[in-house]
Amino acid sequence: MVDVDQALIARCQRGDAAAFADLVAITQNSVFNMAYRILSNREDAQDAAQEVYVRVWQGLPGYRSDSKFSTWLYRVTVNTCLNRKRQLRRELLTVEDDAILETVPEPSADPLHETLRNEWSNRIWKAVDALSDKYRLVITLFYQEELSYAEIAGLLTLPIGTVKAHLNRARLALAKSLSANGAL
Amino acid sequence: MKNKLHPTDDLAQFIADGEPSTIAYQALRSHLASCPSCQVLAEHLRMTEDALHSMPLVGVSPALRPNVAMIIKREQASIPEWKPFPKMVWIPTAALLAVTVAALVLAPAGGATPVPISLHGSEVTSVNDLISELMSVNLNLNSETLLTIGSAVASILGGAGLLWSLSSLNADDRDRLHDMNARLSQGASHWLHPKRD
Numbered sequence: 001m002v003d004v005d006q007a008l009i010a011r012c013q014r015g016d017a018a019a020f021a022d023l024v025a026i027t028q029n030s031v032f033n034m035a036y037r038i039l040s041n042r043e044d045a046q047d048a049a050q051e052v053y054v055r056v057w058q059g060l061p062g063y064r065s066d067s068k069f070s071t072w073l074y075r076v077t078v079n080t081c082l083n084r085k086r087q088l089r090r091e092l093l094t095v096e097d098d099a100i101l102e103t104v105p106e107p108s109a110d111p112l113h114e115t116l117r118n119e120w121s122n123r124i125w126k127a128v129d130a131l132s133d134k135y136r137l138v139i140t141l142f143y144q145e146e147l148s149y150a151e152i153a154g155l156l157t158l159p160i161g162t163v164k165a166h167l168n169r170a171r172l173a174l175a176k177s178l179s180a181n182g183a184l
Numbered sequence: 185m186k187n188k189l190h191p192t193d194d195l196a197q198f199i200a201d202g203e204p205s206t207i208a209y210q211a212l213r214s215h216l217a218s219c220p221s222c223q224v225l226a227e228h229l230r231m232t233e234d235a236l237h238s239m240p241l242v243g244v245s246p247a248l249r250p251n252v253a254m255i256i257k258r259e260q261a262s263i264p265e266w267k268p269f270p271k272m273v274w275i276p277t278a279a280l281l282a283v284t285v286a287a288l289v290l291a292p293a294g295g296a297t298p299v300p301i302s303l304h305g306s307e308v309t310s311v312n313d314l315i316s317e318l319m320s321v322n323l324n325l326n327s328e329t330l331l332t333i334g335s336a337v338a339s340i341l342g343g344a345g346l347l348w349s350l351s352s353l354n355a356d357d358r359d360r361l362h363d364m365n366a367r368l369s370q371g372a373s374h375w376l377h378p379k380r381d
Contacts, residue, residue: 017256024252032244046245053252057259124235143236168196174236175196175228 276345
């Protein structure tokens, strides 16, 4: 996520709506994409992103600059999406055995992805979409948002070992799924 | 749970994080050198890893920004919800108000006439006299004197507490105070200059 200028945040905190529109413009790609990856639906992602920004607007007066704004925004986004998928919060706490990796379904055709330029990325990200919610969430945070293991652990309030286990399961599932579908 | 025959989890971690020279990874490397199925999996993991790093972004809906702007505008236009002040403000304020009210109610009807305080049979005429008399062992304070002293101490403490609270307000609290001030001004203005239809 692009880091947001402190002066812009200060203007938003004073209730400057134009400054907040700029903040939305800067961060909307990350927020919308994260919501889309978690919720796997464009309309739901749109609703969630709107809710995120309303919560950010309401919470900005209480935001303290001793923590990174992007970290706070990630937290609001993840919590907003997890509130819409309550069972996902519980699923994140469990690490399945290897057997689940053999049953990743073949990704179905999605018109949204037809516009993607790269066929290889298209296949990989279709496979990511076919992963279960919790694997998709950690893959998105690690590869799309480029957060560290520790940052993801802090964001999801999970032990680092659990985060690494989820990521390893997801990587193995993708490699095996693509291999089985002849993509590799 | 780990695969008993092939260290797949370690292999995935190994491919993703590079090749640290720990003993565990040295064991993994030696397994990899002698296991054809793990070599194939490692190659697939490497290709997957490369592809994951070049992730395409989904296009944001153009309606997002106008929708958010509209909601914010609506929020700004609506009357802000009343939020009570934090405890550190309203407790000293309430204490100060209570003391003021008590002093007004209990004040002698004569009002301005000072009531001489009598200690040890001698009349006290100054603060110095009062302090020196209070320092002596045998106090002979009546209830009226105690009430006066108690009210003075409570007023000082309440006032000091209120000043301390106001000096330690954060931005959110200050916003609430400004909001309350605006409401009071607006209310007073309506009361003093009522609209005539």
